[in-house]
Amino acid sequence: MITTGKIALCATLFVIGVSLIEACVLTHRQRDSATPFDWYEVWISLADVAGxxxxxLLPLSLATPVFAFAWDHRIFTVTLNSVLMVLLLFIGQEFCYYWYHRASHRIRFFWATHAVHHSPNQLTLSSAYRLGLTGKLTGSAIFFAPLVWLGVRPEIVLATLSFNLLYQFWLHNTWTPKLGWLEYVFNTPSSHRVHHASNVDYLDANFGGVLVIFDRLFGTYVEERADEPCRYGLTTPTRSRNPFVVEFEHWASLARDIASAGNLWTAISYVILPPGWRADGAGESTEALRQRNLATRRAVPVSTQGR
Structure with a gap:
């Protein structure tokens, strides 16, 4: 009998196997390049998925009691007995995923985990399964609790989320070109390259899972541009090859900021405001970086722009 555990194991082995094939191909293609393929990035991703x-195996999820409460107080009991109901579940899950993903970039508490996913300085298929060890501890799955409250069984919500993440595996590459009209509706490698880029113009964009319709609706869609090649990794790149540093450096920096906050409100602000925010105004939030970038562009003489 095929169980969900066996399906999950097969899916994990599949994505790891395909990512290693890609790594071998890219190693061969980039062997004479100025930026050869970095296998350490793959090893760190493998350490993350193993961890x-x-x-x-441990009962550490903060979302479990929230899901249980939402299910006990559900307002309906949803039966997926038609194509329409499956479609509604898919759209509802995409909506919840969009806000989960956006919050993971805009709330530092969630970013401390999600930053691990953005830490690779090269975008490859192995980047897809570097998700951070502390996701269950932060309770980020609570963003999907509204679906349970509406009457979708918790295991179905989590299974739908797993399929969403599995779809996103193939998006993590630099070799798939733009896909024409599909770019208007679906999350594609081109769209996701923008999401992983640390260029100021590309920050905090393209949060969708399978679709980009909510990005377009809420104004967070940004198209990949030929004149602005994507630069991958974090705005302050992670250079360490120690997986423990990669996993916990953002939690450590958050703890240091809280300890030095001086008052309770500033400490809370470090937790709930966007990454890069600082009480003294000298931070590197997306907004601050864009303001500086705009000021720099205005300061450049017109005759030298575009060189």
Whole structure:
């Protein structure tokens, strides 16, 4: 009998196997390049997925009691007995995923985990399964609790989320070109390259999972431009090859900022405001970086712009 555990194991082995094939191909293609393929990025991603599989054996999820409460107080009981109901579940899950993903970039508490996913300085298929060890501890799955409250069984909500993440595996590459009209509706490699880029113009964009319709609706869609090649990694790049540093450096910096806050409100602000925010105004939030970038562009003489 095929169980969900066996399906999950097969999916994990599949994505790892395909990512290693890609790594071998890219190693061959980039062997004479100025930027050769970095296998350490793959090893760190493999360490991350191994760690998450081990942690999954422990009952550490903060979302579990929230899901249980939402299910006990559900307002309907949804039966997926038609194409329409499946479609509504898909759209509802995409909506919840959009806000989960956007919050993961805009709230530092969630970013401390999600930054691990953005830490690779090269975008490859192995980047897809570097998700951070502390996701279950932060309770980020609570963003999907409204679906449970509406009457969708918790295991179905989590299974739908797993399929969403599995779809996103193939998006993490630099070799797939733009896909024509599909770019208007679906999350594609081109769209996701923008999401992983640290260029100021590309920050905090393209949060959708399978679709980009909510990005377009809420004004967070940004198209990949030929005149602005994507630069991958964080705005302050992670250079460490130590997986523990990669996993916990953002939690450590958050703890240091809280300890030095001076008062309770500033400490809370460090937790709930966007990454890069600082009480003294000298931070590097997306807004601050864009203001500086705009000021720099205005200061450049017109005759030298575009060189």
């Amino acid at each position: 998450r599989k081990l942690l999954a």
